[in-house]
Amino acid sequence: MYVSKELISIFLFFPNMSSSKSITFSIFLLIALSSTYASAATFTIQNNFPFTIWSAAVPGGGRQLDRGRIWARTGFFFNATGQGRCQTGDCIGQLQCQGYGRPPNTIAEYELTRDNNLDSFDISLVDGFNVPMEFSPNSGGCTRGIRCAADINGQCLIQLRAPGGCNNPCTVFRKNVFCCNSENCGPTALSKFFKDRCPDAYSYSRDDQNTTFTCLGGTNYRVVFCP
Numbered sequence: 001m002y003v004s005k006e007l008i009s010i011f012l013f014f015p016n017m018s019s020s021k022s023i024t025f026s027i028f029l030l031i032a033l034s035s036t037y038a039s040a041a042t043f044t045i046q047n048n049f050p051f052t053i054w055s056a057a058v059p060g061g062g063r064q065l066d067r068g069r070i071w072a073r074t075g076f077f078f079n080a081t082g083q084g085r086c087q088t089g090d091c092i093g094q095l096q097c098q099g100y101g102r103p104p105n106t107i108a109e110y111e112l113t114r115d116n117n118l119d120s121f122d123i124s125l126v127d128g129f130n131v132p133m134e135f136s137p138n139s140g141g142c143t144r145g146i147r148c149a150a151d152i153n154g155q156c157l158i159q160l161r162a163p164g165g166c167n168n169p170c171t172v173f174r175k176n177v178f179c180c181n182s183e184n185c186g187p188t189a190l191s192k193f194f195k196d197r198c199p200d201a202y203s204y205s206r207d208d209q210n211t212t213f214t215c216l217g218g219t220n221y222r223v224v225f226c227p
Contacts, residue, residue, distance in 0.1 A: 104128025
């Protein structure tokens, strides 16, 4: 079985914010993938909103991994013990996420150095949309990034609307035609709502022909909320 040996450092930078908000996000997360250091990938996460966003990543610190996801949590409140709730991207009321966030949430997904020493990465709207996002390489000569910057929340269809975001139809209707639990599925009018606005992002679970991008292993990446 393949075991990744990369060491990932995830830095969170939040420009143009008050000093109190900057302190809130002065977080360094080091994810050890193997006891043997082979190469490194750095993920820089940046918030361009004029308000505070809580970032989340799974797997979290100290876990071996070769794939994962990053997303934003909005509309949150946490008490002194780290318990609370987020309106979107919630982690079962936990400050430190142990699992995936609750939809709707825009997701940056990655898989590191699997085939032919290539990383793969994408933006997924399979769990809906909560914030505009950019996911792009910023080293190694790899230049093709992904942007999903449309006002999907403002334009969200009535049947998909959710507090703070826009649900994917699978979340709302739980039917195979939207969730693709079998091979016999394809785009629908509701998934095309997302595809028309963010053509480079996954709009349903088997929408992968032109929505997964690759770079050489060891490339660094940037995730931007509100690019």
